[in-house]
Amino acid sequence: MESGRPIFIPVILGTTRKGRMSEHVANFMAREIAKQENVVTGVVDIGNIPFPTDDAGERIKDAGFSETAMKADAFIIVAPEYNHGYPGFLKHALDTNLKEYIHKAVGICGVSAGPFGGTRVIENLLPVVRELGLVAIFWDVNFSAVQNAFDEKGKLLDEAYVKRAEKFIKELAWMAKVLRYGRENVELS
Amino acid sequence: MESGRPIFIPVILGTTRKGRMSEHVANFMAREIAKQENVVTGVVDIGNIPFPTDDAGERIKDAGFSETAMKADAFIIVAPEYNHGYPGFLKHALDTNLKEYIHKAVGICGVSAGPFGGTRVIENLLPVVRELGLVAIFWDVNFSAVQNAFDEKGKLLDEAYVKRAEKFIKELAWMAKVLRYGRENVELS
Amino acid sequence: MESGRPIFIPVILGTTRKGRMSEHVANFMAREIAKQENVVTGVVDIGNIPFPTDDAGERIKDAGFSETAMKADAFIIVAPEYNHGYPGFLKHALDTNLKEYIHKAVGICGVSAGPFGGTRVIENLLPVVRELGLVAIFWDVNFSAVQNAFDEKGKLLDEAYVKRAEKFIKELAWMAKVLRYGRENVELS
Amino acid sequence: MESGRPIFIPVILGTTRKGRMSEHVANFMAREIAKQENVVTGVVDIGNIPFPTDDAGERIKDAGFSETAMKADAFIIVAPEYNHGYPGFLKHALDTNLKEYIHKAVGICGVSAGPFGGTRVIENLLPVVRELGLVAIFWDVNFSAVQNAFDEKGKLLDEAYVKRAEKFIKELAWMAKVLRYGRENVELS
Numbered sequence: 156m157e158s159g160r161p162i163f164i165p166v167i168l169g170t171t172r173k174g175r176m177s178e179h180v181a182n183f184m185a186r187e188i189a190k191q192e193n194v195v196t197g198v199v200d201i202g203n204i205p206f207p208t209d210d211a212g213e214r215i216k217d218a219g220f221s222e223t224a225m226k227a228d229a230f231i232i233v234a235p236e237y238n239h240g241y242p243g244f245l246k247h248a249l250d251t252n253l254k255e256y257i258h259k260a261v262g263i264c265g266v267s268a269g270p271f272g273g274t275r276v277i278e279n280l281l282p283v284v285r286e287l288g289l290v291a292i293f294w295d296v297n298f299s300a301v302q303n304a305f306d307e308k309g310k311l312l313d314e315a316y317v318k319r320a321e322k323f324i325k326e327l328a329w330m331a332k333v334l335r336y337g338r339e340n341v342e343l344s
Numbered sequence: 345m346e347s348g349r350p351i352f353i354p355v356i357l358g359t360t361r362k363g364r365m366s367e368h369v370a371n372f373m374a375r376e377i378a379k380q381e382n383v384v385t386g387v388v389d390i391g392n393i394p395f396p397t398d399d400a401g402e403r404i405k406d407a408g409f410s411e412t413a414m415k416a417d418a419f420i421i422v423a424p425e426y427n428h429g430y431p432g433f434l435k436h437a438l439d440t441n442l443k444e445y446i447h448k449a450v451g452i453c454g455v456s457a458g459p460f461g462g463t464r465v466i467e468n469l470l471p472v473v474r475e476l477g478l479v480a481i482f483w484d485v486n487f488s489a490v491q492n493a494f495d496e497k498g499k500l501l502d503e504a505y506v507k508r509a510e511k512f513i514k515e516l517a518w519m520a521k522v523l524r525y526g527r528e529n530v531e532l533s
Numbered sequence: 534m535e536s537g538r539p540i541f542i543p544v545i546l547g548t549t550r551k552g553r554m555s556e557h558v559a560n561f562m563a564r565e566i567a568k569q570e571n572v573v574t575g576v577v578d579i580g581n582i583p584f585p586t587d588d589a590g591e592r593i594k595d596a597g598f599s600e601t602a603m604k605a606d607a608f609i610i611v612a613p614e615y616n617h618g619y620p621g622f623l624k625h626a627l628d629t630n631l632k633e634y635i636h637k638a639v640g641i642c643g644v645s646a647g648p649f650g651g652t653r654v655i656e657n658l659l660p661v662v663r664e665l666g667l668v669a670i671f672w673d674v675n676f677s678a679v680q681n682a683f684d685e686k687g688k689l690l691d692e693a694y695v696k697r698a699e700k701f702i703k704e705l706a707w708m709a710k711v712l713r714y715g716r717e718n719v720e721l722s
Numbered sequence: 723m724e725s726g727r728p729i730f731i732p733v734i735l736g737t738t739r740k741g742r743m744s745e746h747v748a749n750f751m752a753r754e755i756a757k758q759e760n761v762v763t764g765v766v767d768i769g770n771i772p773f774p775t776d777d778a779g780e781r782i783k784d785a786g787f788s789e790t791a792m793k794a795d796a797f798i799i800v801a802p803e804y805n806h807g808y809p810g811f812l813k814h815a816l817d818t819n820l821k822e823y824i825h826k827a828v829g830i831c832g833v834s835a836g837p838f839g840g841t842r843v844i845e846n847l848l849p850v851v852r853e854l855g856l857v858a859i860f861w862d863v864n865f866s867a868v869q870n871a872f873d874e875k876g877k878l879l880d881e882a883y884v885k886r887a888e889k890f891i892k893e894l895a896w897m898a899k900v901l902r903y904g905r906e907n908v909e910l911s
Contacts, residue, residue, distance in 0.1 A: 459675075459677070460652045461649060463653055467656045
């Protein structure tokens with residue numbers, strides 16, 4: 156089974172803010188995923204998605220997010236913590252898809268400027284990703300004081316994150332493979 | 345103390361979706377608040393707020409939301425439930441203000457098309473409003489099957505909501521008055 | 534693969550209160566599970582578990598709960614909602630096990646006397662079951678006004694629950710099978 | 723108004739586990755509260771409360787917890803984080819009271835052995851304390867790696883907590899005073 160097509164795990168950069176440290180996090184995670192055999196990735200920057208308030212999400216769909224989501228086996232969501240919750244634009248983007256998520260895996264990277272690594276945005280996202288049909292793995296990567304974890308160009312300054320990312324990616328890839336097996340081979344009966 | 349200027353409780357209509365049943369909810373709540381003595385209100389429609397993705401919220405502030413928030417003694421948030429969470433644009437609007445919320449009261453009206461009255465969006469909003477400095481009262485109004493609660497023009501079809509709204513507004517006004525007393529008379533010492 | 538040993542899905546009756554309506558819910562769910570082919574079940578009543586406050590959970594383990602959990606492929610948790618959260622004894626019992634839950638499925642039945650079907654206890658349990666290593670499926674069964682759903686002897690009075698239970702059990706059995714396949718065949722690599 | 727009887731803020735030690743580091747936290751918080759003028763405190767150790775599973779909480783009430791809660795103006799809950807949730811015995815103790823909490827303030831100290839200061843148990847408790855009628859303040863004290871914050875006898879090793887506790891207690895005392903004013907002087911009308 157595992158010799159089939161590669162597992163596709165896009166990284167969703169969950170903020171549109173300029174000068175976003177989360178961008179460094181998303182790029183780092185994508186680099187770490189790329190080290191794995193038989194896994195492919197790419198960054199989906201929600202800053203490239205249009206957010207009109209006067210349609211029902213069609214333009215987001217047209218922007219390619221749904222197509223990417225449909226092909227994905229799993230997702231990494233890079234979520235900065237704003238007031239203990241998730242960024243509004245991230246939620247709006249996530250809400251646009253529905254069937255694209257069913258029985259796929261998700262891992263969440265929490266990002267904060269303070270000491271608690273976005274733990275609270277992760278807890279806040281859990282009911283949402285479940286309702287979307289995603290399976291949240293039980294490892295997270297918590298980027299605390301993110302401004303000290305990367306330099307301005309996005310170079311990682313704290314090597315401890317490499318091991319954490321590896322553990323997280325292995326678990327996510329495991330769940331992605333298992334759920335893909337399920338989608339392709341096990342009937343709901 | 346209670347003979348002072350009226351309590352101001354704006355109602356935040358928390359969605360930009362067209363054909364929003366939540367609009368009927370917001371208007372209904374504003375009508376019910378207006379029945380109370382010495383309380384004033386108004387609907388803040390987040391559909392009237394610009395949501396550019398390339399600034400740090402300045403244009404939202406300019407749109408008058410911060411000014412209204414600054415003058416408010418309490419808020420009602422009308423929150424439709426999307427995938428067990430809050431609408432992205434609502435969160436984005438809320439995140440734009442900071443000091444405007446401190447030590448003020450908030451009551452949440454959950455809205456859903458299904459049978460559970462937006463209970464889940466309310467739970468999901470609790471950590472956010474707390475972090476904003478708001479005090480969430482312990483009464484909610486839960487609009488279940490909202491499409492049956494109002495007709496197309498927004499006329500209330502289920503009178504049971506009048507009593508529920510009254511109980512909720514009384515508690516919210518109580519908390520608003522008490523916190524205003526605190527802001528004006530009790531020092532942090 | 535699916536011709537192997539049956540899937541074992543114990544139902545955890547999550548309260549010790551006397552006259553518990555949740556007991557009827559647990560028995561009903563067990564009866565519905567038993568209708569499925571190649572699935573076995575049984576009720577784990579936490580009222581039969583000792584709750585001393587002066588050990589580290591050894592006596593709970595001795596009471597057979599860990600052994601059952603170890604053999605399970607999935608769990609149903611019947612959780613009455615107490616003050617929007619989970620019953621204390623249920624949490625204490627769940628906390629006693631650790632490795633017994635990893636990569637297994639869980640479905641939650643919310644129970645309340647009021648109209649909202651225990652939706653809030655379900656949201657409150659999500660971060661806990663995730664941390665335990667369980668995968669919460671995205672269907673729930675919500676028992677609202679549970680006192681009207683069963684008679685005193687536990688006979689179901691509202692047949693609508695049969696269909697809801699069936700949908701929920703099918704999804705849970707699917708996830709249980711898929712994760713068992715994963716545990717037995719897919720390496721974390 | 724503020725010259726009246728002192729504010730009473732008991733500290734609830736939210737675990738019964740032997741060798742609890744949370745005990746040092748509770749004692750530390752009580753010492754810090756005692757430094758404030760016109761505030762009195764005391765530690766309520768839930769390890770001293772009986773937890774029979776065969777009554778409806780009467781023996782907990784008899785153990786004096788309800789009496790203390792009735793007299794309190796505010797509470798501090800010292801909550802160790804178990805699997806991202808609250809300890810079962812803590813919840814069971816909290817659930818025993820009802821009217822004793824209404825319109826009183828609560829501040830939560832999260833405790834964890836890891837780096838995230840019990841942030842997750844705090845988020846998990848928020849819907850519960852709200853439903854109990856308590857107002858959760860928007861400051862927390864987060865005890866990360868608690869085993870390094872105190873020595874074996876409970877002496878504080880990291881002085882940074884003194885400032886954090888002070889800020890938290892000032893806010894809690896403010897809210898306690900304001901809500902007491904409300905309970906005594908403002909009618910629900």
